[in-house]
Amino acid sequence: MAFNRNDAVGLFKNGVLIDIIGTFNRGTADFAIDITLRRKSTITSPTTTFNSTTH
Numbered sequence: 001m002a003f004n005r006n007d008a009v010g011l012f013k014n015g016v017l018i019d020i021i022g023t024f025n026r027g028t029a030d031f032a033i034d035i036t037l038r039r040k041s042t043i044t045s046p047t048t049t050f051n052s053t054t055h
Contacts, residue, residue: 003032005032005033006022006032007022008020008021008022008023008050009021009022011046017048018046018048019046019047019048020047020048020049020050021037021050022050023050
């Protein structure tokens with residue numbers, strides 16, 4: 001895979017979005033520039049809404 005710092009990555013099951021990092025169609029340019037994205041250990045379930053301050 002190749003990323004250009006504003007690509008969202010979604011996890012789908014049976015064609016249904018169940019988890020996402022980033023925002024599809026209206027994402028913030030360079031939202032992941034020069035950072036490492038890791039999910040917090042307190043997150044215990046998927047979400048279809050991305051918020052970089054809580055995930």
